[in-house]
Amino acid sequence: MNNLxxxxxxxxxxxxxxxxLASLVLVVSGHNPLTAYRAMWKNFANLDGVITSINIGARYxxxxxxxxxxxxxxxxxxxTNGQYQIAALFGAVVGAAIKLPAPLHVAVTLVTAMVVxxxxxxxIAILNVTRSVNPxxxxxxxxxxxxxxIAYLMQSKWTNFRDPTRxxxxxxxxxxxxxxxxxxxxxxxxxxxxxxxxxxxxIGFYLLVYRTRFGYDLRASGGNASAARSSxxxxxxxxxxxxxxxxxxxxxxxxxxxLSANDQLSYGDRFPGLLGFTGIGIALLGxxxxxxxxxxxxxxxxxxxxxxxxxxxxxxxxxxxxxxxALLFIAVIVxxxxxxxxxxxxxxxxxxxxxxxxxxSVSA
Amino acid sequence: MNRFLxxxxxxxSAISAFSVVLLLSIAGRLFDAxxxxxxxxxxxxxxxxxxxxxxxxxxxxxxxxxVFNIGLEGMMAMGTWGAGFFxxxxxxxxxxxxxxxxxxxxxxxxxLATVTFAIEQxxxxxxxxxxxxxxxxxxxxxFFEGKGPEGDLGTIADSPSVATFGSKFSIPFIGDPLLxxxxxxxxxxxxxxxxxxxxxxxxxxxxxxxxxxxxxxxYLVWRTPFGLRLRSSGEKPAAAESLGVNxxxxxxxxxxxxxxxxxLAGSWLVLESLKYQQGMTSNRGYLGxxxxxxxxxxxxxxxxxxxxxxxxQSVGFQLGFESRAIIGAVGLTFVISALWAAFTRKFISxxxxxxxxxxxxxxxxxxxxxxxxxxxxxPYLLTxxxxxxxxxxxxxxxxxxxxxxxxxxx
Numbered sequence: 001m002n003n004l005x006x007x008x009x010x011x012x013x014x015x016x017x018x019x020x021l022a023s024l025v026l027v028v029s030g031h032n033p034l035t036a037y038r039a040m041w042k043n044f045a046n047l048d049g050v051i052t053s054i055n056i057g058a059r060y061x062x063x064x065x066x067x068x069x070x071x072x073x074x075x076x077x078x079x080t081n082g083q084y085q086i087a088a089l090f091g092a093v094v095g096a097a098i099k100l101p102a103p104l105h106v107a108v109t110l111v112t113a114m115v116v117x118x119x120x121x122x123x124i125a126i127l128n129v130t131r132s133v134n135p136x137x138x139x140x141x142x143x144x145x146x147x148x149x150i151a152y153l154m155q156s157k158w159t160n161f162r163d164p165t166r167x168x169x170x171x172x173x174x175x176x177x178x179x180x181x182x183x184x185x186x187x188x189x190x191x192x193x194x195x196x197x198x199x200x201x202x203i204g205f206y207l208l209v210y211r212t213r214f215g216y217d218l219r220a221s222g223g224n225a226s227a228a229r230s231s232x233x234x235x236x237x238x239x240x241x242x243x244x245x246x247x248x249x250x251x252x253x254x255x256x257x258x259l260s261a262n263d264q265l266s267y268g269d270r271f272p273g274l275l276g277f278t279g280i281g282i283a284l285l286g287x288x289x290x291x292x293x294x295x296x297x298x299x300x301x302x303x304x305x306x307x308x309x310x311x312x313x314x315x316x317x318x319x320x321x322x323x324x325x326a327l328l329f330i331a332v333i334v335x336x337x338x339x340x341x342x343x344x345x346x347x348x349x350x351x352x353x354x355x356x357x358x359x360x361s362v363s364a
Numbered sequence: 365m366n367r368f369l370x371x372x373x374x375x376x377s378a379i380s381a382f383s384v385v386l387l388l389s390i391a392g393r394l395f396d397a398x399x400x401x402x403x404x405x406x407x408x409x410x411x412x413x414x415x416x417x418x419x420x421x422x423x424x425x426x427x428x429x430x431v432f433n434i435g436l437e438g439m440m441a442m443g444t445w446g447a448g449f450f451x452x453x454x455x456x457x458x459x460x461x462x463x464x465x466x467x468x469x470x471x472x473x474x475x476l477a478t479v480t481f482a483i484e485q486x487x488x489x490x491x492x493x494x495x496x497x498x499x500x501x502x503x504x505x506x507f508f509e510g511k512g513p514e515g516d517l518g519t520i521a522d523s524p525s526v527a528t529f530g531s532k533f534s535i536p537f538i539g540d541p542l543l544x545x546x547x548x549x550x551x552x553x554x555x556x557x558x559x560x561x562x563x564x565x566x567x568x569x570x571x572x573x574x575x576x577x578x579x580x581x582x583y584l585v586w587r588t589p590f591g592l593r594l595r596s597s598g599e600k601p602a603a604a605e606s607l608g609v610n611x612x613x614x615x616x617x618x619x620x621x622x623x624x625x626x627x628l629a630g631s632w633l634v635l636e637s638l639k640y641q642q643g644m645t646s647n648r649g650y651l652g653x654x655x656x657x658x659x660x661x662x663x664x665x666x667x668x669x670x671x672x673x674x675x676x677q678s679v680g681f682q683l684g685f686e687s688r689a690i691i692g693a694v695g696l697t698f699v700i701s702a703l704w705a706a707f708t709r710k711f712i713s714x715x716x717x718x719x720x721x722x723x724x725x726x727x728x729x730x731x732x733x734x735x736x737x738x739x740x741x742x743p744y745l746l747t748x749x750x751x752x753x754x755x756x757x758x759x760x761x762x763x764x765x766x767x768x769x770x771x772x773x774x
Binding site: 025029076127131132133134136137138140141142143144145147148149151152155156277278280281284316318319320321322323324325326328329332333335336337340 | 434473477481482483484486487488490491492493494495496497498499501502505506520647650651653654657735737738739740741743744745747748751752753755756
């Protein structure tokens with residue numbers, strides 16, 4: 001309980017400060033913050049709004065887990081933005097091309113995307129361990145390369161990825177019924193079963209990082225690399241495995257978009273291009289912890305959903321993006337200050353106790 | 365190799381520049397692509413390099429003081445907005461000032477988070493990159509959308525037109541003779557004429573002004589007392605503090621300058637496109653970081669890295685056989701390094717380089733034109749290859765990326 005309070009207090013402070021800042025921006029630009037927040041709340045707090053937030057939050061979560069996993073050992077996988085796109089392209093193409101019974105079809109599609117994501121992110125790891133190239137830079141370059149490789153594959157005649165029957169989408173062929181994830185009807189809204197995959201991934205992430213030897217090594221390498229090395233952890237191997245897992249998670253995030261029934265069940269020109277970067281923000285906001293990241297992903301998606309209601313009151317929806325940015329920025333500051341303060345308190349307490357013990361032993 | 369390294373810096377630069385032009389002119393002949401060293405390719409490349417160089421300098425100043433600035437992209441974006449707004453109202457000088465202001469504001473955010481509150485530097489930088497998107501769009505919705513002269517209205521994604529500097533800069537008297545020489549198509553001589561002409565004729569005033577910052581920053585960081593304090597804050601902050609350097613305020617100034625440089629890169633983009641457009645930075649902040657690492661945290665080498673990158677980009681814009689020729693040039697480089705490796709008796713790496721080089725050359729011979737989409741990957745691919753070759757010899761500032769808390773010197 002005490003622990004929970006310790007985590008939630010700084011989060012609440014950050015949230016309050018972020019809203020205060022956004023309100024200030026709104027007031028300065030001549031809008032009433034209360035009108036804005038009421039409109040956002042109204043668009044979110046109904047069945048459809050909540051379910052949409054959960055659906056979108058699920059793919060945000062998966063893409064944030066990809067980042068968080070690598071950050072656990074201080075590797076910043078900024079390349080997830082390219083990984084999820086190229087993985088989604090291959091997942092969509094394979095999913096549309098094969099004919100298999102339902103569960104197997106879905107599994108093959110997902111595994112394809114995850115393998116492609118893992119391969120693409122392994123390039124970062126390979127260049128890092130063999131040539132010590134900074135992973136952030138490799139990630140950025142590979143994002144650029146992924147974009148042009150995708151553009152090439154989509155337009156090339158010999159790959160024939162484009163669906164000739166729907167030229168207006170500029171997309172791959174749609175995945176047939178047997179390859180789609182089922183949808184749960186809740187009233188008029190539809191909850192996507194992808195949410196279940198996201199939850200399973202979250203539990204797997206928790207178990208892997210906090211309950212296995214690998215996870216221990218991972219956190220040890222992130223905390224103190226040289227200490228981990230002297231206790232027998234092979235850093236090169238850790239980077240290779242971690243980045244492959246991270247890339248696989250990114251691939252799964254991309255499939256969250258492909259397989260959601262609201263979109264075109266394919267990869268095309270309208271495919272969202274910033275999921276990886278959103279994931280970075282969410283992972284940092286959730287402090288790389290499985291539960292924290294989940295809360296952050298839901299909050300982020302809820303703000304997105306709320307922002308769509310701002311049009312009705314004539315306030316630019318971009319205030320939600322400012323809110324997200326401010327929240328992230330303020331949250332990391334508050335976390336850091338809070339942590340340093342509680343560390344100082346702990347040291348102080350230990351010092352007083354030692355002093356007290358010493359006086360006791362002297363008087364005895 | 366050792367004899368080469370024992371030469372003076374100027375001799376080494378001259379030899380390197382000569383070999384690069386030689387290589388390009390051979391590739392140009394081999395693949396029938398005179399545009400490879402044409403003045404138009406070079407001057408496009410020079411232009412494209414300016415914002416990357418500025419971003420790289422921004423990264424350099426911050427990192428030399430101990431702050432890893434991955435927020436350059438966001439600061440540049442804020443710079444483009446500022447340049448769009450002030451440029452629209454007050455002309456080209458306003459655009460330069462507006463970009464500077466926007467970038468400095470972004471720098472202040474980063475300094476507040478990483479220097480004052482000592483939080484994880486990557487995290488703060490990424491937050492700025494994400495937040496800048498919202499800030500720019502929100503400001504556009506207030507100040508650009510539906511405003512401006514008739515027929516030139518701003519929207520949420522772009523500003524009304526911005527005027528740029530009127531004339532262009534040319535070194536007098538040499539343009540015409542160089543052009544004549546370039547058109548003669550003499551081996552090597554015409555190539556040199558094209559390259560020199562690209563650098564010296566019809567360069568935009570914005571580029572000239574901003575490129576002057578390369579030597580200025582070098583002088584500031586390596587030849588002034590402030591520069592010494594800045595570098596010591598980035599190498600051993602605790603020691604610097606014990607000698608009376610105020611590490612925190614030094615880092616604050618450095619990060620503000622870093623933001624300002626990134627913002628000026630934004631000004632350049634606006635002055636070149638004649639208006640602010642959302643997303644016009646297109647990863648140039650990150651490319652600046654790559655150039656900085658390539659350049660081993662030194663301004664001169666950094667500029668060369670940015671030029672290499674933008675050259676391969678500019679070749680992609682040429683219509684003839686230039687794009688296959690530059691791929692051919694990459695192949696030739698591999699073959700030459702294979703010969704060098706064989707000469708120094710490193711037979712395995714010689715074999716690998718030879719196989720890769722011949723493969724690339726064959727690819728270039730077989731494909732008359734390279735697909736438009738794929739050629740866009742070339743600059744990124746080249747940067748990766750260069751980093752893979754160069755990274756092991758890099759030496760970043762020792763304390764870069766580590767937040768410093770006052771009084772650590774004890």
